[in-house]
Amino acid sequence: STKMTFLASSTATSDLTGKDCSPNTIQWVNDAWATGNTTAAAMMQRGGDDWYFLTVNYALGQGIEAEASNYITKNGGKVLGSAKHPLGTSDFASLLLQAQGSKAKVIGLANAGADTINAVKQAGEFGMQDGPQKLVAFLIFINDVHGMGLKAAQGLLLTESFYWDLDEDTRAFAKRFAQRPGMNGKMPSGNQAGVYASTLAYLNAVAAKGSDDAGVVVPQMKTFKGKDKLFGDIAIRADGRVTHPIYLFEIKKPAESKYPYDYYKLLSTVPADKAFRPIEQGGCSLIK
Template identity: 55%
Template structure:
């Protein structure tokens, strides 16, 4: 009897020691990078976003902050049902704490709801729909890099001020395209312009000829491309073949990434006005990061979406360290909002109550071939748009988290 009691006591001490060891050990964190790895947006996000997340770990040094971090990745194929299924498996079975990137708004909105249901974290860098911090906002999502409201305020407002007061939209027929047309139309109208027509295009699409002919026939001063990635590239190339800009109409790429312009080349895209939240050649910090990234990723410079994954990952890890846990997603996001943001790519900023990350946006024009000094020397800066002017005011989005 006494021997049994001693054995039980010994086992109890051993188990208590194991529990204590686990409690005193590093906090486990699992990051899932979910995006398009094989389709029209793979250059915008894809494997480059995984590289950016790994660079964030390298710079944060998790072990020195009491964290043990693992990164996994998957391809959502731009399909909401596929993205949702992956998210549920990651959250329920694989122990993923946060999903990063998620280019494609329809997929992002689906992930947004699954994340809230499972009380995990979604830090979106690749999708554009401002509804993520509007009617669809949740306590578990942060929208980091850009959104349709900021793109509309940047490019839409600038083009009207330059005299482009009549618009025709060529719009991808899915959540992002519709949101971008909606938000840009509002800015155009607010600034005294007029929308004379629009046409919806299938996604993805390779032949824009009939849609461009409709836009050309409208006589609109500006043809707004409310699409992205491979669709935008195809539309701009075919617009050049039709001689649309030579005929006096301006082309506005409402969502353009540096990878798109690199693919098009300045010869085709010269003079295109666009808005981005990040460009590799903005300052010494962006150049240093981008040089490191290029060495790891076949010489390619990072896109804004990939830069957002890096910065969002850094800030998330700071919040987890402060919480000493990654288990409660809503609590982690609350801590992210509480902590001021500061990173080498986007500088100082904040995350608002609606989950919108606030930082400056930049209005660029694509350089002429004679102005470009190298393969990735693509933009000249026209204006810096302060974050509080670029993004939609907090009280106008309809986010239920915003009081008053």
């Protein structure tokens, strides 16, 4: 029987290429280790050495907070506190006031989706964008920013593996994506780019081997090292983790945005070899 290949490109857990790794899995885009560690590293490089977290109280938020906290404390920073909230919180006022009161230089939003949007909007209402504290989102996508608008989102920092306006190749892909039926000019998110890039890499391996059996295709995929049009310099490791650069962006002010979806300013780049958990630390049984 043919073994199926599992292409994970919007999956936050780092266990997929760690203790739960499989010879049939390839994981693209950020995971909890990368999101927590690279965001903490990029902020600390900019002087953000004491932190307060607003964390969604389930595995996703807890995992990101744990990874970031571990990095911060190991590198001489401090975690001053953390406020937990349930999934689907609409009122962040008391949590934001606690974060403000902590005087932490960085407020880390270890949540996603509507929770992140609500927290950012309410922080704006409290005038926190112009305050001394920097707000950073671990998991926010361009469609979230589009939904919020730049007036609410301006000044927010975030990490992403992909931005449609990075270079000629990302723009060419985004243009094709935006012109598809039903897209109405929408630009692709990092996860959508990940689905495309991973599928294309898979199909290239199928074509090269003349087989769609995971036992043949996945080892072929793992031989790739070079330039991916959407994710830059990539390699596919033995544990199934695709490594690529991760970027720290700041969301532009409305006056700085010159055309639709012109939302991000690139602040720094974490290179591929630093952006993901070192292979020997993951506990993947495929690594001898």
